[in-house]
Amino acid sequence: MAVALEDQKFSLQEVLDTFKLCLSENKEVHLEQYVAGWRGLVRFMNSLGSVFSFISKDAVNKIQILVNHLNSETGAHYVTIQSMVRYELDNQLVDLTKRGSFPESGCRTLLRLHRALRWLELFLERLRTSTEDSKTSAMCSEAYNESLSQHHPWIIRKAAGTAFWALPGRAQFFDVMNVGVPDQVVAMLGDAMPLISEVYQVTEDLYAQNNLLELP
Numbered sequence: 472m473a474v475a476l477e478d479q480k481f482s483l484q485e486v487l488d489t490f491k492l493c494l495s496e497n498k499e500v501h502l503e504q505y506v507a508g509w510r511g512l513v514r515f516m517n518s519l520g521s522v523f524s525f526i527s528k529d530a531v532n533k534i535q536i537l538v539n540h541l542n543s544e545t546g547a548h549y550v551t552i553q554s555m556v557r558y559e560l561d562n563q564l565v566d567l568t569k570r571g572s573f574p575e576s577g578c579r580t581l582l583r584l585h586r587a588l589r590w591l592e593l594f595l596e597r598l599r600t601s602t603e604d605s606k607t608s609a610m611c612s613e614a615y616n617e618s619l620s621q622h623h624p625w626i627i628r629k630a631a632g633t634a635f636w637a638l639p640g641r642a643q644f645f646d647v648m649n650v651g652v653p654d655q656v657v658a659m660l661g662d663a664m665p666l667i668s669e670v671y672q673v674t675e676d677l678y679a680q681n682n683l684l685e686l687p
C-alpha cells in the first residue's frame with residue numbers, strides 16, 4: 472500500500488545522507504543537495520513543536536532564496552557553492568560591506584546557513600558523546616553560544632535560548648531521530664560527523680579565501 476509523503480516516518484539518517492551527497496570527489500559543494508539537507512533538518516525541527524517555528528521560518532526563507540537562484544535563468548552558475556561565489560563576485564552581485572542592492576545574494580544567504588551548520592556540528596558532537604542524564608537543551612545552548620549566537624542580536628539570542636528549553640529530553644530526542652537504540656544513534660552520528668565537518672570546512676575555506684565571512 473502506498474504511504475503518503477507526510478505519513479512517512481522521519482529518518483535523520485536519510486537527512487544526514489543528503490549532506491554526504493553534496494560533496495563531490497573534487498570537494499565541490501553541490502547546492503541542490505546542500506539545501507535538500509537543510510530542508511530535511513527543518514522538517515525534523517518542525518516535528519519538535521511550534522515553539523521552533525520562528526527559527527524554521529527564517530531557515531525556510533533562506534533555503535527558498537537559494538532554490539530561486541538555482542531555478543533562475545542563471546541557475547547553471549549556482550550548481551556548486553564554488554561556482555556561485557565565482558559568478559556573484561565576478562558580476563558584483565554581492566553587498567560586501569553594507570547591505571544595499573543585493574540583500575538576497577546567494578553568498579550572504581548561504582553564509583547564514585553555513586554558520587548554522589557550525590552550530591549543528593557542535594550540537595551533534597555533544598549528542599554523540601552525551602550520557603543518559605545529559606540535557607539536550609544544555610547541549611543545544613552551549614553549541615549555539617559557541618557559534619551562531621555571536622552573529623545574532625540580543626533579542627534573537629533571548630528567543631533562541633527560550634526555545635531551547637522546549638527541547639525534549641535525550642531519550643525522546645533520540646526516539647524522534649528514528650535511527651534505533653541509543654548505541655545506533657551514537658554510531659550513526661559518528662559516521663555523519665566527519666562529513667558534516669568536511670562540508671563546513673570546505674565552505675569556510677572558500678569564504679575565507681574570498682573574504683566573505685563577514686558579509687552584511
Ligand SMILES: CCCCCCCC/C=C\CCCCCCCC(=O)N[C@@H](COP(=O)(O)O)[C@H](O)/C=C/CCCCCCCCCCCCC
Binds near residue numbers: 512513525527648
Ligand atoms: C540529531 C539532531 C539533529 C538536529 C536537527 C536540528 C535541526 C535544525 C534545523 C534547522 C536549524 C535552524 C537553522 C537556522 C538558520 C539561522 C540563520 C540565521 O542566523 N538567521 C539570522 C540572521 O539572518 P539575517 O537577518 O542576516 O538574514 C536571523 O536573524 C535568525 C532568525 C531566527 C533565529 C535563529 C536561531 C537559530 C538557532 C539554531 C538552533 C536551532 C535549534 C533547533 C533544535 C533542534
